[in-house]
Amino acid sequence: MDYKKVELTEGSIYKITSLGSRDKLLETEGxxxxxxxxxxxxxxLLIELNKNHGDMAGKIRIVPLHVILLIDVLDAKTNSKIDDSKEMSHYVG
Structure with a gap:
């Protein structure tokens, strides 16, 4: 894995630890x-919860970026989207 090019990719499976209520941490896996x-x-981040969440499995959890403490990469998918940043982003004429 090229650690210089790590990015969150759709379809990858992550375990996210974030701030929950008061002195509790919230774990989100999916x-x-x-x-x-x-x-x-x-x-x-939009995370589809996995079976570890019981009755909530298959539901979508929104995890605000400002509460994320760490992200464990459990299964990384490659980015299949085309990098548009290499194309000209403005009109020259």
């Missing part, structure tokens, strides 16, 4: 489905 905007200035 498949990364993408990012979502929460309000104006906040972004979150």
């Amino acid at each position: 498949t990364f489905k993408g990012f979502i905007n929460i309000g104006v200035d906040e972004t979150g």
